Amino acid sequence: MSKxxxxxxxxxxxxxxxxxxxxxxxxxxxxxxxxxxxxLLGPSGCGKTTLLNIISGLLKPTKGxxxxxxxxxxxxSSVERNIAQIFQFPxxxxxxxxxxNLAFPLRNRxxxxxxxxxxxxxxxxxxxxxxxxxxxxxxxxxxxxxKISLGRGLVRSDVNVIMFDEPLTVIDPHLKWILKxxxxxxxxxxxxxxxxxxxxxxxxxxxxxxxxxxxxxxxVQKGTxxxxxxxxxxxxxxxxxxxxxxxxxxxxxxxxxxxxxxxKIEMEKKISSHKTYSKTQIGIRPEFVSFSNSGIAxxxxxxxxxxxxxxxxxxxxxxxxxxxxSVTATxxxxxxxxxxxxxxxxxxxxxxxxxx
Amino acid sequence: MRKTLNQKAWFFVLPVFFLVAFNAAIPLMTVINxxxxxxxGDNIFFWEGTRWFKQILxxxxxxxxxxxxxxxxxxxxxxxxxxxxxxxLSMPKEGVGVSVCLxxxxxxxxxxxxxxxxxxxxxxxxxxxxxxxxxxALGIDYNYTQQPFAAWFTIILMDVWHWTSLVVLxxxxxxxxxxxxxxxxxxxxxxxxxxxxxxxxxxxxKKVLTIxxxxxxxxxxxxxxxxxxxxxxGPGNATTFLSIDLVKMALGQFDLGPAAAMxxxxxxxxxxxxxxxxxxxxxxxxxxx
Numbered sequence: 001m002s003k004x005x006x007x008x009x010x011x012x013x014x015x016x017x018x019x020x021x022x023x024x025x026x027x028x029x030x031x032x033x034x035x036x037x038x039x040l041l042g043p044s045g046c047g048k049t050t051l052l053n054i055i056s057g058l059l060k061p062t063k064g065x066x067x068x069x070x071x072x073x074x075x076x077s078s079v080e081r082n083i084a085q086i087f088q089f090p091x092x093x094x095x096x097x098x099x100x101n102l103a104f105p106l107r108n109r110x111x112x113x114x115x116x117x118x119x120x121x122x123x124x125x126x127x128x129x130x131x132x133x134x135x136x137x138x139x140x141x142x143x144x145x146x147k148i149s150l151g152r153g154l155v156r157s158d159v160n161v162i163m164f165d166e167p168l169t170v171i172d173p174h175l176k177w178i179l180k181x182x183x184x185x186x187x188x189x190x191x192x193x194x195x196x197x198x199x200x201x202x203x204x205x206x207x208x209x210x211x212x213x214x215x216x217x218x219x220v221q222k223g224t225x226x227x228x229x230x231x232x233x234x235x236x237x238x239x240x241x242x243x244x245x246x247x248x249x250x251x252x253x254x255x256x257x258x259x260x261x262x263x264k265i266e267m268e269k270k271i272s273s274h275k276t277y278s279k280t281q282i283g284i285r286p287e288f289v290s291f292s293n294s295g296i297a298x299x300x301x302x303x304x305x306x307x308x309x310x311x312x313x314x315x316x317x318x319x320x321x322x323x324x325x326s327v328t329a330t331x332x333x334x335x336x337x338x339x340x341x342x343x344x345x346x347x348x349x350x351x352x353x354x355x356x
Numbered sequence: 357m358r359k360t361l362n363q364k365a366w367f368f369v370l371p372v373f374f375l376v377a378f379n380a381a382i383p384l385m386t387v388i389n390x391x392x393x394x395x396x397g398d399n400i401f402f403w404e405g406t407r408w409f410k411q412i413l414x415x416x417x418x419x420x421x422x423x424x425x426x427x428x429x430x431x432x433x434x435x436x437x438x439x440x441x442x443x444x445l446s447m448p449k450e451g452v453g454v455s456v457c458l459x460x461x462x463x464x465x466x467x468x469x470x471x472x473x474x475x476x477x478x479x480x481x482x483x484x485x486x487x488x489x490x491x492x493a494l495g496i497d498y499n500y501t502q503q504p505f506a507a508w509f510t511i512i513l514m515d516v517w518h519w520t521s522l523v524v525l526x527x528x529x530x531x532x533x534x535x536x537x538x539x540x541x542x543x544x545x546x547x548x549x550x551x552x553x554x555x556x557x558x559x560x561x562k563k564v565l566t567i568x569x570x571x572x573x574x575x576x577x578x579x580x581x582x583x584x585x586x587x588x589x590g591p592g593n594a595t596t597f598l599s600i601d602l603v604k605m606a607l608g609q610f611d612l613g614p615a616a617a618m619x620x621x622x623x624x625x626x627x628x629x630x631x632x633x634x635x636x637x638x639x640x641x642x643x644x645x
Contacts, residue, residue: 078544079546083544085541089535091537095558108545152545
């Protein structure tokens with residue numbers, strides 16, 4: 001049970017780093033408080049597994065330190081860190097029964113057999129493994145095997161943190177839901193820090209209280225699911241979260257005024273920055289674009305019915321956009337005007353949000 | 357739908373039919389034919405029934421060769437399998453070392469068998485061979501052409517040198533197929549080196565080790581060339597294994613009937629042991645998906 005802090009962490013798999021691309025992780029600073037449910041979200045290859053392996057002690061970082069509470073643990077082994085990790089593919093010990101698999105981490109730590117018995121049974125009960133407890137583990141289905149992996153992570157009651165590295169990848173969709181809610185339930189039950197790595201935004205947003213989004217080895221935003229949705233700090237977060245993602249189109253920024261598609265865009269906060277950017281863009285989520293009597297002139301290209309709402313492809317002088325409207329609302333045909341909700345309209349300079 | 361009767365497809369089976377016929381069925385039938393008859397040449401045969409089988413099964417000579425054969429195979433397996441696994445475990449998993457090790461390991465397997473015999477014959481000679489001369493210089497009385505123990509020692513050493521690589525290569529292939537996650541999970545579970553070997557590496561190597569044991573059993577049980585070149589079965593009959601004895605009987609004494617009976621018995625022993633081995637080692641495989 002402890003707080004986890006990462007201090008100026010960088011990692012490279014190469015012995016020598018010549019340029020930016022040689023780094024798998026770049027200057028990560030992060031703090032996770034005790035008992036929370038966190039998700040690390042990002043596409044494949046963004047460095048999230050590397051970060052996880054550094055926290056669990058399977059990798060030594062090239063630069064920077066890892067702290068549990070205020071103790072520096074960067075050079076401790078996985079065993080000394082007392083953590084649990086569940087991997088993408090189920091790892092089970094083929095020759096053992098389900099019971100022996102679950103008891104393995106306890107036995108390795110020299111815990112007496114009369115303490116192991118009730119603990120293993122309790123965990124098996126939580127994961128619905130009781131019926132097959134004395135079967136050989138190799139005979140189980142993929143989700144059964146992954147449950148064993150989960151169980152081995154949960155069986156030690158004193159771990160500092162439990163980490164999940166895309167644990168549901170090999171699980172069938174209908175079982176994913178069951179295991180996912182099981183995990184959420186377990187977090188509430190055992191109240192331990194959990195870090196969940198995934199590239200699936202739904203998994204991350206439903207599991208975690210706080211999500212960390214990673215992109216090309218950098219930490220781009222940390223926040224609650226709502227914050228990530230309502231105020232993406234980086235264009236990548238805008239793209240990656242939401243379905244469809246944020247509309248991000250080039251715009252002009254002159255004297256604090258935003259000019260897009262020939263119209264002046266209202267912003268909630270005035271932009272006073274005099275910094276110059278090589279690229280300025282406007283970002284608006286499809287949810288916050290609506291039809292209006294005046295504003296930006298658009299042409300309607302396509303209307304897709306997506307169940308409870310419609311996704312409408314529109315085009316203006318500034319480029320192509322998507323907007324979402326309810327199925328019951330009527331869609332004008334041909335040309336129309338749209339306006340952006342000023343509260344959720346942002347300007348990005350060189351991909352990062354411009355706030356002042 | 358109209359079902360057409362077309363037997364032409366049977367022609368496609370012909371090549372394999374002939375292959376099997378000439379390769380296995382016809383030679384085997386010839387041996388069976390000889391094993392029940394007596395011949396003095398000129399293609400004249402006399403029916404003898406099971407007489408040769410009884411004679412072989414009751415002969416001390418056969419019992420002796422069979423005993424030596426079992427001892428040899430047992431020693432070969434008990435040394436080569438653990439040694440092969442140990443070498444495979446200590447081989448590097450990445451880097452330049454991998455190809456260096458693999459090439460070094462493959463070398464003995466690429467040498468023709470009679471060359472291996474000849475090499476060791478010279479290598480172990482007491483007067484001029486490096487091994488033989490060194491041992492004698494150390495004060496050990498070693499002469500494999502005269503001492504049965506020295507002959508056994510040399511043959512086992514030669515076979516270990518020649519064939520352990522095969523076990524190494526198979527075991528190494530098995531080890532390389534284990535995903536990293538297993539080792540990482542074991543680390544986090546706090547497993548000891550022995551536990552990792554016992555619960556991850558050994559079970560994951562089971563299939564390749566089954567193959568290694570079967571191959572090493574069959575090859576060592578049928579070994580002929582190397583001991584023939586090295587010791588010729590001597591001194592006396594000390595290293596006369598089944599196949600050497602069989603050739604002596606068939607070609608040296610020209611006892612075709614008893615030799616045929618002996619080869620059939622030999623064949624059934626190999627078949628039976630392979631079957632038992634395989635079933636023992638694959639006992640639990642049925643539970644897998």
